Amino acid sequence: MSTYVEDRLAIADLETGWIHRDLGEWAALRELFHPDGVIEITWFHGLFTDFVNASERMGASQFRTKHVITSPLVTLNESRDRAVAETNAIIIAENVSLDLGCMGHNRFIDRIEKRDGLWKIVDRKSIYDAATFTFPLGLVDIDGALARIFPREYAARAYLLEKSGFPVARVFATKGSDLERRIKADATAWLAAPGSTTERHNA
Incomplete structure:
Protein backbone atom coordinates (compact mmCIF):
# COMPACT_ATOMS: atom_id res chain seq x y z
CA MET A 1 0.00 0.00 0.00
CA SER A 2 1.32 3.43 -0.91
CA THR A 3 2.18 5.96 1.75
CA TYR A 4 0.35 9.23 2.23
CA VAL A 5 3.29 11.16 0.82
CA GLU A 6 3.45 8.90 -2.24
CA ASP A 7 -0.24 9.51 -2.92
CA ARG A 8 0.19 13.28 -2.70
CA LEU A 9 3.22 13.22 -5.01
CA ALA A 10 1.38 11.08 -7.55
CA ILE A 11 -1.49 13.57 -7.59
CA ALA A 12 0.90 16.52 -7.97
CA ASP A 13 2.53 14.75 -10.92
CA GLU A 31 -2.26 8.78 -19.28
CA LEU A 32 -3.33 11.63 -16.97
CA PHE A 33 -7.01 10.62 -17.06
CA HIS A 34 -8.96 7.42 -16.51
CA PRO A 35 -10.58 6.14 -19.76
CA ASP A 36 -14.00 7.52 -18.74
CA GLY A 37 -12.56 10.88 -17.67
CA VAL A 38 -14.17 14.12 -18.84
CA ILE A 39 -12.98 17.72 -19.20
CA GLU A 40 -14.78 21.05 -19.47
CA ILE A 41 -12.84 24.13 -20.57
CA THR A 42 -13.58 27.15 -22.77
CA TRP A 43 -13.35 25.43 -26.14
CA PHE A 44 -14.11 21.79 -25.28
CA HIS A 45 -16.57 19.76 -23.20
CA GLY A 46 -16.61 15.97 -23.29
CA LEU A 47 -14.51 12.83 -22.96
CA PHE A 48 -10.83 13.43 -22.35
CA THR A 49 -9.91 10.97 -25.11
CA ASP A 50 -11.77 13.19 -27.58
CA PHE A 51 -10.12 16.27 -26.06
CA VAL A 52 -6.67 14.87 -26.84
CA ASN A 53 -7.70 14.29 -30.45
CA ALA A 54 -9.03 17.85 -30.65
CA SER A 55 -5.85 19.18 -29.04
CA GLU A 56 -3.81 17.47 -31.76
CA ARG A 57 -5.84 19.35 -34.35
CA MET A 58 -5.39 22.60 -32.44
CA GLY A 59 -1.65 21.92 -32.26
CA ALA A 60 -1.53 21.84 -36.04
CA SER A 61 -3.27 25.23 -36.32
CA GLN A 62 -1.99 28.79 -35.90
CA PHE A 63 -3.15 28.76 -32.27
CA ARG A 64 -0.42 27.99 -29.71
CA THR A 65 -0.58 27.62 -25.94
CA LYS A 66 1.73 27.34 -22.95
CA HIS A 67 0.57 26.43 -19.42
CA VAL A 68 2.45 27.37 -16.26
CA ILE A 69 1.21 25.09 -13.46
CA THR A 70 1.62 25.62 -9.71
CA SER A 71 1.57 23.10 -6.86
CA PRO A 72 -1.99 21.92 -6.23
CA LEU A 73 -4.09 22.23 -3.11
CA VAL A 74 -5.10 18.60 -2.50
CA THR A 75 -7.97 17.23 -0.40
CA LEU A 76 -7.96 13.45 0.17
CA ASN A 77 -10.74 11.32 1.58
CA GLU A 78 -10.02 9.09 4.56
CA SER A 79 -9.66 5.89 2.54
CA ARG A 80 -7.23 7.67 0.18
CA ASP A 81 -8.89 6.49 -3.00
CA ARG A 82 -10.40 9.83 -4.00
CA ALA A 83 -9.03 13.34 -4.06
CA VAL A 84 -9.95 16.84 -5.21
CA ALA A 85 -7.16 19.11 -6.42
CA GLU A 86 -7.38 22.86 -7.05
CA THR A 87 -4.46 24.06 -9.16
CA ASN A 88 -3.52 27.55 -10.27
CA ALA A 89 -2.41 27.92 -13.88
CA ILE A 90 -1.29 30.66 -16.23
CA ILE A 91 -2.36 30.11 -19.83
CA ILE A 92 -0.26 31.90 -22.44
CA ALA A 93 -1.63 31.75 -25.97
CA GLU A 94 -1.16 33.35 -29.37
CA ASN A 95 -2.39 33.09 -32.91
CA VAL A 96 0.63 33.47 -35.17
CA SER A 97 -1.29 34.62 -38.22
CA LEU A 98 -3.18 37.28 -36.23
CA ASP A 99 -0.09 38.55 -34.36
CA LEU A 100 -2.33 38.49 -31.29
CA GLY A 101 -2.01 36.70 -27.97
CA CYS A 102 -3.48 36.55 -24.50
CA MET A 103 -2.51 35.63 -20.96
CA GLY A 104 -5.10 34.11 -18.67
CA HIS A 105 -5.19 33.00 -15.05
CA ASN A 106 -7.37 30.06 -14.11
CA ARG A 107 -7.78 27.25 -11.60
CA PHE A 108 -8.36 23.62 -12.47
CA ILE A 109 -10.76 21.74 -10.17
CA ASP A 110 -9.98 18.05 -10.60
CA ARG A 111 -11.70 14.99 -9.23
CA ILE A 112 -9.10 12.24 -9.01
CA GLU A 113 -9.53 8.52 -8.29
CA LYS A 114 -7.15 5.73 -7.41
CA ARG A 115 -8.01 2.63 -9.42
CA ASP A 116 -5.89 -0.52 -9.42
CA GLY A 117 -3.23 1.41 -7.52
CA LEU A 118 -3.05 4.29 -10.02
CA TRP A 119 -4.17 7.86 -9.43
CA LYS A 120 -5.75 9.47 -12.50
CA ILE A 121 -8.17 12.34 -13.15
CA VAL A 122 -11.85 11.55 -13.74
CA ASP A 123 -13.22 15.09 -14.07
CA ARG A 124 -11.56 18.45 -14.81
CA LYS A 125 -13.30 21.81 -14.77
CA SER A 126 -11.78 25.26 -15.02
CA ASP A 143 -13.08 43.98 -32.11
CA GLY A 144 -14.20 45.35 -28.75
CA ALA A 145 -17.86 44.49 -29.33
CA LEU A 146 -16.97 40.80 -29.83
CA ALA A 147 -14.67 40.72 -26.81
CA ARG A 148 -17.39 42.17 -24.57
CA ILE A 149 -19.73 39.30 -25.36
CA PHE A 150 -17.74 37.13 -22.95
CA PRO A 151 -17.22 37.47 -19.19
CA ARG A 152 -14.32 39.80 -18.51
CA GLU A 153 -12.39 37.09 -16.63
CA TYR A 154 -11.82 35.12 -19.85
CA TYR A 159 -11.90 36.22 -28.30
CA LEU A 160 -8.64 34.67 -29.46
CA LEU A 161 -10.20 31.19 -29.56
CA GLU A 162 -13.16 32.47 -31.61
CA LYS A 163 -10.86 34.21 -34.07
CA SER A 164 -8.79 31.00 -34.33
CA GLY A 165 -11.77 28.80 -35.22
CA PHE A 166 -12.40 27.29 -31.78
CA PRO A 167 -15.76 28.76 -30.69
CA VAL A 168 -16.68 29.29 -27.04
CA ALA A 169 -20.35 28.30 -26.87
CA ARG A 170 -21.04 28.20 -23.13
CA VAL A 171 -20.68 30.33 -20.02
CA PHE A 172 -17.93 29.18 -17.67
CA ALA A 173 -17.18 29.67 -14.01
CA THR A 174 -15.40 32.83 -12.95
CA LYS A 175 -13.92 33.86 -9.61
CA GLY A 176 -16.65 34.32 -7.02
CA SER A 177 -19.46 33.22 -9.32
CA ASP A 178 -22.39 30.98 -8.40
CA LEU A 179 -21.06 28.46 -10.91
CA GLU A 180 -17.72 28.33 -9.10
CA ARG A 181 -19.48 27.68 -5.82
CA ARG A 182 -21.55 24.91 -7.42
CA ILE A 183 -18.48 23.24 -8.95
CA LYS A 184 -16.70 23.23 -5.60
CA ALA A 185 -19.75 22.03 -3.68
CA ASP A 186 -20.30 19.18 -6.14
CA ALA A 187 -16.64 18.17 -5.89
CA THR A 188 -16.79 18.17 -2.09
CA ALA A 189 -19.95 16.04 -2.11
CA TRP A 190 -18.33 13.58 -4.52
CA LEU A 191 -15.25 13.34 -2.32
CA ALA A 192 -16.94 12.77 1.01
CA ALA A 193 -18.45 9.33 1.48
CA PRO A 194 -20.87 8.87 4.42
CA GLY A 195 -18.98 8.85 7.72
CA SER A 196 -15.61 9.68 6.18
CA THR A 197 -13.35 12.64 6.89
CA THR A 198 -11.09 14.56 4.56
CA GLU A 199 -7.58 15.93 4.82
CA ARG A 200 -6.42 19.05 2.98
CA HIS A 201 -2.83 19.92 2.16
CA ASN A 202 -0.63 21.75 -0.28
CA ALA A 203 1.20 19.18 -2.42
Whole structure:
Protein backbone atom coordinates (compact mmCIF):
# COMPACT_ATOMS: atom_id res chain seq x y z
CA MET A 1 0.00 0.00 0.00
CA SER A 2 1.32 3.43 -0.91
CA THR A 3 2.18 5.96 1.75
CA TYR A 4 0.35 9.23 2.23
CA VAL A 5 3.29 11.16 0.82
CA GLU A 6 3.45 8.90 -2.24
CA ASP A 7 -0.24 9.51 -2.92
CA ARG A 8 0.19 13.28 -2.70
CA LEU A 9 3.22 13.22 -5.01
CA ALA A 10 1.38 11.08 -7.55
CA ILE A 11 -1.49 13.57 -7.59
CA ALA A 12 0.90 16.52 -7.97
CA ASP A 13 2.53 14.75 -10.92
CA LEU A 14 -0.88 14.54 -12.64
CA GLU A 15 -1.27 18.29 -12.36
CA THR A 16 2.19 19.19 -13.66
CA GLY A 17 1.78 16.51 -16.33
CA TRP A 18 -0.20 19.09 -18.32
CA ILE A 19 3.18 19.97 -19.83
CA HIS A 20 2.60 17.02 -22.18
CA ARG A 21 -0.14 19.02 -23.89
CA ASP A 22 2.15 21.96 -24.57
CA LEU A 23 4.85 19.63 -25.92
CA GLY A 24 2.46 17.68 -28.15
CA GLU A 25 3.19 14.44 -26.27
CA TRP A 26 -0.27 13.02 -26.85
CA ALA A 27 0.28 9.47 -25.62
CA ALA A 28 1.65 10.76 -22.30
CA LEU A 29 -1.21 13.26 -22.05
CA ARG A 30 -3.77 10.46 -22.34
CA GLU A 31 -2.26 8.78 -19.28
CA LEU A 32 -3.33 11.63 -16.97
CA PHE A 33 -7.01 10.62 -17.06
CA HIS A 34 -8.96 7.42 -16.51
CA PRO A 35 -10.58 6.14 -19.76
CA ASP A 36 -14.00 7.52 -18.74
CA GLY A 37 -12.56 10.88 -17.67
CA VAL A 38 -14.17 14.12 -18.84
CA ILE A 39 -12.98 17.72 -19.20
CA GLU A 40 -14.78 21.05 -19.47
CA ILE A 41 -12.84 24.13 -20.57
CA THR A 42 -13.58 27.15 -22.77
CA TRP A 43 -13.35 25.43 -26.14
CA PHE A 44 -14.11 21.79 -25.28
CA HIS A 45 -16.57 19.76 -23.20
CA GLY A 46 -16.61 15.97 -23.29
CA LEU A 47 -14.51 12.83 -22.96
CA PHE A 48 -10.83 13.43 -22.35
CA THR A 49 -9.91 10.97 -25.11
CA ASP A 50 -11.77 13.19 -27.58
CA PHE A 51 -10.12 16.27 -26.06
CA VAL A 52 -6.67 14.87 -26.84
CA ASN A 53 -7.70 14.29 -30.45
CA ALA A 54 -9.03 17.85 -30.65
CA SER A 55 -5.85 19.18 -29.04
CA GLU A 56 -3.81 17.47 -31.76
CA ARG A 57 -5.84 19.35 -34.35
CA MET A 58 -5.39 22.60 -32.44
CA GLY A 59 -1.65 21.92 -32.26
CA ALA A 60 -1.53 21.84 -36.04
CA SER A 61 -3.27 25.23 -36.32
CA GLN A 62 -1.99 28.79 -35.90
CA PHE A 63 -3.15 28.76 -32.27
CA ARG A 64 -0.42 27.99 -29.71
CA THR A 65 -0.58 27.62 -25.94
CA LYS A 66 1.73 27.34 -22.95
CA HIS A 67 0.57 26.43 -19.42
CA VAL A 68 2.45 27.37 -16.26
CA ILE A 69 1.21 25.09 -13.46
CA THR A 70 1.62 25.62 -9.71
CA SER A 71 1.57 23.10 -6.86
CA PRO A 72 -1.99 21.92 -6.23
CA LEU A 73 -4.09 22.23 -3.11
CA VAL A 74 -5.10 18.60 -2.50
CA THR A 75 -7.97 17.23 -0.40
CA LEU A 76 -7.96 13.45 0.17
CA ASN A 77 -10.74 11.32 1.58
CA GLU A 78 -10.02 9.09 4.56
CA SER A 79 -9.66 5.89 2.54
CA ARG A 80 -7.23 7.67 0.18
CA ASP A 81 -8.89 6.49 -3.00
CA ARG A 82 -10.40 9.83 -4.00
CA ALA A 83 -9.03 13.34 -4.06
CA VAL A 84 -9.95 16.84 -5.21
CA ALA A 85 -7.16 19.11 -6.42
CA GLU A 86 -7.38 22.86 -7.05
CA THR A 87 -4.46 24.06 -9.16
CA ASN A 88 -3.52 27.55 -10.27
CA ALA A 89 -2.41 27.92 -13.88
CA ILE A 90 -1.29 30.66 -16.23
CA ILE A 91 -2.36 30.11 -19.83
CA ILE A 92 -0.26 31.90 -22.44
CA ALA A 93 -1.63 31.75 -25.97
CA GLU A 94 -1.16 33.35 -29.37
CA ASN A 95 -2.39 33.09 -32.91
CA VAL A 96 0.63 33.47 -35.17
CA SER A 97 -1.29 34.62 -38.22
CA LEU A 98 -3.18 37.28 -36.23
CA ASP A 99 -0.09 38.55 -34.36
CA LEU A 100 -2.33 38.49 -31.29
CA GLY A 101 -2.01 36.70 -27.97
CA CYS A 102 -3.48 36.55 -24.50
CA MET A 103 -2.51 35.63 -20.96
CA GLY A 104 -5.10 34.11 -18.67
CA HIS A 105 -5.19 33.00 -15.05
CA ASN A 106 -7.37 30.06 -14.11
CA ARG A 107 -7.78 27.25 -11.60
CA PHE A 108 -8.36 23.62 -12.47
CA ILE A 109 -10.76 21.74 -10.17
CA ASP A 110 -9.98 18.05 -10.60
CA ARG A 111 -11.70 14.99 -9.23
CA ILE A 112 -9.10 12.24 -9.01
CA GLU A 113 -9.53 8.52 -8.29
CA LYS A 114 -7.15 5.73 -7.41
CA ARG A 115 -8.01 2.63 -9.42
CA ASP A 116 -5.89 -0.52 -9.42
CA GLY A 117 -3.23 1.41 -7.52
CA LEU A 118 -3.05 4.29 -10.02
CA TRP A 119 -4.17 7.86 -9.43
CA LYS A 120 -5.75 9.47 -12.50
CA ILE A 121 -8.17 12.34 -13.15
CA VAL A 122 -11.85 11.55 -13.74
CA ASP A 123 -13.22 15.09 -14.07
CA ARG A 124 -11.56 18.45 -14.81
CA LYS A 125 -13.30 21.81 -14.77
CA SER A 126 -11.78 25.26 -15.02
CA ILE A 127 -12.53 28.46 -13.13
CA TYR A 128 -11.34 31.64 -14.83
CA ASP A 129 -9.89 34.48 -12.75
CA ALA A 130 -8.51 37.06 -15.20
CA ALA A 131 -7.25 37.48 -18.77
CA THR A 132 -5.57 40.17 -20.86
CA PHE A 133 -4.55 40.56 -24.49
CA THR A 134 -0.88 40.45 -25.46
CA PHE A 135 0.72 41.80 -28.62
CA PRO A 136 3.83 39.79 -29.60
CA LEU A 137 4.88 42.07 -32.47
CA GLY A 138 3.10 45.34 -31.67
CA LEU A 139 -0.46 46.59 -31.31
CA VAL A 140 -3.19 45.21 -33.58
CA ASP A 141 -6.88 46.10 -33.76
CA ILE A 142 -9.35 44.30 -31.48
CA ASP A 143 -13.08 43.98 -32.11
CA GLY A 144 -14.20 45.35 -28.75
CA ALA A 145 -17.86 44.49 -29.33
CA LEU A 146 -16.97 40.80 -29.83
CA ALA A 147 -14.67 40.72 -26.81
CA ARG A 148 -17.39 42.17 -24.57
CA ILE A 149 -19.73 39.30 -25.36
CA PHE A 150 -17.74 37.13 -22.95
CA PRO A 151 -17.22 37.47 -19.19
CA ARG A 152 -14.32 39.80 -18.51
CA GLU A 153 -12.39 37.09 -16.63
CA TYR A 154 -11.82 35.12 -19.85
CA ALA A 155 -12.88 37.54 -22.59
CA ALA A 156 -9.40 37.88 -24.11
CA ARG A 157 -8.94 34.11 -24.25
CA ALA A 158 -12.42 33.51 -25.69
CA TYR A 159 -11.90 36.22 -28.30
CA LEU A 160 -8.64 34.67 -29.46
CA LEU A 161 -10.20 31.19 -29.56
CA GLU A 162 -13.16 32.47 -31.61
CA LYS A 163 -10.86 34.21 -34.07
CA SER A 164 -8.79 31.00 -34.33
CA GLY A 165 -11.77 28.80 -35.22
CA PHE A 166 -12.40 27.29 -31.78
CA PRO A 167 -15.76 28.76 -30.69
CA VAL A 168 -16.68 29.29 -27.04
CA ALA A 169 -20.35 28.30 -26.87
CA ARG A 170 -21.04 28.20 -23.13
CA VAL A 171 -20.68 30.33 -20.02
CA PHE A 172 -17.93 29.18 -17.67
CA ALA A 173 -17.18 29.67 -14.01
CA THR A 174 -15.40 32.83 -12.95
CA LYS A 175 -13.92 33.86 -9.61
CA GLY A 176 -16.65 34.32 -7.02
CA SER A 177 -19.46 33.22 -9.32
CA ASP A 178 -22.39 30.98 -8.40
CA LEU A 179 -21.06 28.46 -10.91
CA GLU A 180 -17.72 28.33 -9.10
CA ARG A 181 -19.48 27.68 -5.82
CA ARG A 182 -21.55 24.91 -7.42
CA ILE A 183 -18.48 23.24 -8.95
CA LYS A 184 -16.70 23.23 -5.60
CA ALA A 185 -19.75 22.03 -3.68
CA ASP A 186 -20.30 19.18 -6.14
CA ALA A 187 -16.64 18.17 -5.89
CA THR A 188 -16.79 18.17 -2.09
CA ALA A 189 -19.95 16.04 -2.11
CA TRP A 190 -18.33 13.58 -4.52
CA LEU A 191 -15.25 13.34 -2.32
CA ALA A 192 -16.94 12.77 1.01
CA ALA A 193 -18.45 9.33 1.48
CA PRO A 194 -20.87 8.87 4.42
CA GLY A 195 -18.98 8.85 7.72
CA SER A 196 -15.61 9.68 6.18
CA THR A 197 -13.35 12.64 6.89
CA THR A 198 -11.09 14.56 4.56
CA GLU A 199 -7.58 15.93 4.82
CA ARG A 200 -6.42 19.05 2.98
CA HIS A 201 -2.83 19.92 2.16
CA ASN A 202 -0.63 21.75 -0.28
CA ALA A 203 1.20 19.18 -2.42
